[in-house]
Amino acid sequence: MSGQPASASPGGSRDLKQTERIVRGGHGPGAGMVGQKAEDFWSSGRRVLGLLRPQRLRTSLVLALIVVSVALTSVGPRILGHATDLVFAGLIGRRLPEGMTREEAVRWLRERGDDEVADMVGGMDVVPGQGVDFDAVGSVLLGVLALYVVAALVSWLAGFVVNDVVQQTVRGLRSDVEEKVHRLPLGYFDRQPRGEILSRATNDIDNLAQSLQQTLSQVLTALFTVLGMLAMMLWISPLLALVAVVSVPVTMLATSAVMKRSQQLFIAQWRETGRLNAHVEESFTGHTLVRVFGHRDADRARFAEVNDELHSAAWSAQFVSGLIMPVTMLVGNLAYVVVAVVGGLRVTSGALSIGEVQAFIQYTRQFNQPVSQLASMANLLQSGVASAERVFELLDGPEEVESASGALVDDGAGEVRFEGVSFSYDPERELIRDLSLVARPGQTVAIVGPTGAGKTTLVNLVMRYYEVTGGRITLDGVDIATVPRAQLRARIGMVLQDTWLFRGTIAENIAYGRPDATREEVLEAARATFVDRFVHSLPDGYDTVVDEEGSNLSAGERQLVTIARAFLTDPALLILDEATSSVDTRTELLLQQAMGALRADRTSFVIAHRLSTIRDADLILVMEEGRIVEQGSHAELLAAKGAYARLAAAQFAAAATD
Structure with missing residues (x-):
């Protein structure tokens, strides 16, 4: 007897919904837990980097490729500066008397009073009387071109590997979230709107993937570029390097101040995104009820309210984070001006060549560019980390602890005993108190009582x-x-009041509890539960595809499919929670016969509000406020003239009045 419960969505039960309202209303242990608290940015960022650990070999390859690309790019301006020196030296040398040495040319210039030009010539490799060596200049330019082409190819290869690393990492994260959802206790879903969970599993992971994709290689390239440019600047002129580096702490201070503010705004943005998704999911799922009860205007107003809050949060986050780039550009441009002025003075003094200053100015621009780039990526990083925090909150949620190692009796008769059972959803509000009962093997135990009785x-x-x-x-x-739990639930078949079908054919939905069932076994279960009566009127019969809502089937037809699903699993213990509430009277009579065959030789629990469906039950339990106030057969309870008799009288009186 294998199989899973026919339907595992207890959210449709009235007392569970009542408990959900209590918990969501702020009185339960999970009240207010959705997106209210975010982790520290840096600790969350480290955890995101930890996701890359399984891809450490590819990540190491990316680092190596980026280092090579940055090293090649860093050498380029220095070589171009040499080309500039060749051109400038040729222009100056052509104006000097031919046949002189450089030292003689310097003395000749000083004798003429051109001390500044003499200082420049003294610091250059000038051949008096010789013009520009275009062959040498051309060789240098071709070398730089080849250098940049190789650097571009290496950078492209690094980007290709980064894409693979990110996609593999995100695939693993999605798998972790999927596995985590199946390990979460049912109470977790009671405290979280479904749209909020869906938002974390889809939007937040997608946003994290996009952030990693756009920033991972760029951040690494920017960091190594800063180091490479700084090394080259120190090589050329430590004094000018000091001028350029002074701008970095100024930029970091300004960026840090903006980031602290924008991080909280990004957290709010994704929290509001989750709220909007929850509202949309709820509205679209229940759009029929929204129209029936005339709540379209209220629903639109609620959507507009949440949408406006999301707009406000998103606008604020993007605006504040957008201040980073202008601030860093301003500081970088000021540093650029100072370097140009000081560099010009150093050239006139002969301490630097004009090619070296040209290279240094390029390095300054390339040094400030990655700093500005890092600042501009701060909004992406913050948005990605904010989404990662929400995913981590889901992954860190409490799990169902599975430490049980016992086993059920293979040929057990199906006797169920409650021995002094107590239970509460809310520690401050006990629902079931000291409840004891025995369901004998083969008995049908019906449970009745008012809504919220337990x-x-x-x-x-x-x-x-x-x-x-x-x-x-x-x-x-x-x-x-x-x-x-898996072994226990494999012995139990369960049909809930709320029908739940999966996207697939009717035959696949019936076989959900027993995927290995043959086609004939599926058809036999369908015939036994009268699914066969309506299937042949569908376009493709048992191969008709239904969606998650089963919108192309009536409510009664959907319920018949779930009953057939339970029938196919052939469970030792059967639980029916208002399993016939959505079928017509004639079909209900037919189902009573099918249920009789299904309940034969197995223990059954039947929850019913219509007392006519449980008259033949072996034992009827009447519950009020979590306690069994009466138990017995239908005739015995009517004769006792207690709670059950009052329920029966209320139903019959209502029917007579109607």
Whole structure:
């Protein structure tokens, strides 16, 4: 007897929804937890880098390629400066008397009173009387061209490898999130809107991927470029290098002040994105109810409110982060002007050649460019880290602890015992108190009571969707808390009031609990639960594709499919939570026969509001406020004239009045 519960979405039960409202309203342990607190930017950034650890070989290759590319690029301006010196030396040398040595030319210039020109010639490799050596200049330019071509190819290869690293990392992160979702306890989903979780698993991961894609190689290139340019500037002139470097702390201080403000704004932006997604998901899922109850205007107003808040947060984040680039450009341009002035003075004094100053000015521009680039990427980095924090919050969520190592009896009869069971969603509000009952093998146990009495909670405890806070539940004498959840749920078939289908064919939806079932077994289950009655009217029969909402099937037809799904798993323990609430009276009568065959020789729990569906139950439990106030057969409870009799009278009276 293998298979999974036919439907595992307890969100449709009334008492669970009531608890969800309590928890979301601020009284539960998870109140206010959505996106309210962000981690430190640097610690989160380190954790993002930790995601790259499985790709460390490729990352090391990227570093090596970037170092080579930056090294080649860094040498370029120095060589171009040499070409400038060759041209300038040729122009000066052509005006000097031929046959002189350079030292004689310097003395000749000083004798004429041209001391500044003499200082310049003294610091240059000038041949008096000789013009520009264009062959040498051409060789230098071709060498620089080849250098830049190789640097570009290496940079392209680094970008190619970075793309592979990022995509592999994000794929692993998506897998981690998918696996994490399946390990989260059901209570986590009670406290989080589905749209919020979807936003973290899709929008936030996509934003993180985009941020890594656009910034990873650029940040590394910018950092190595700064180091390379600084080394070359120190080689040419330590004094000018000091002038250029002074601008860096000024830039960092200004950038840091802006980043502190913009980081909080980016966190708010993605929090509001999650809220908007939650609202859209809820509105689109329930668009029929929105129209039926005339809430379109209110829904539009709510959307406009959340959309405006997202617009405000996004605008503020982008505006504040956009201040970084102008500030860094201003500081860089001021440094550029100072370097040009001081460099010109050094040329006239003969301390530097004009080619060296030209190269240094290029280095200054290339030194400030990556600094400005890093500053301009701050908004992308902050946005990506803000999204990463939200994903990490999901990954750090509490998990279902699976330490059980026990096992159920292979040929167990299906006896279920509640022994002094207590449970509460909210520690301050106990729902079930000291509840004890015995469901004998083969018995059909019906559970009735008003909304919020704890009926669905009772069967959720059997499924171990939640853990009891007191007492224990046994199945064939084995405490279910000692049994792995997968093994326990493989013995149970469950059909909930809210039908849930997956995108696929009707046959695939029926076989969801037993993927290895043959086609004939699927058809047999469909015939036994009367799915076969309506399938042949569909265009493709059992191969008709339904979407997640099952919109091309009626509510009753969807419920029949979920009942067939449970029938196919052939479970030892059956749980029916208002399983026939959406079918017509004639189909319900037919289903009662099918349920009778399905419940034969197995223990069944049936939650029902329509008492007519559970008259033949072996045992009827009447629950009020988490307690069993009455139990017995239908006739016995009517004769007792207690809570059950009042429920029956209320239903019959309502029917008579109608």
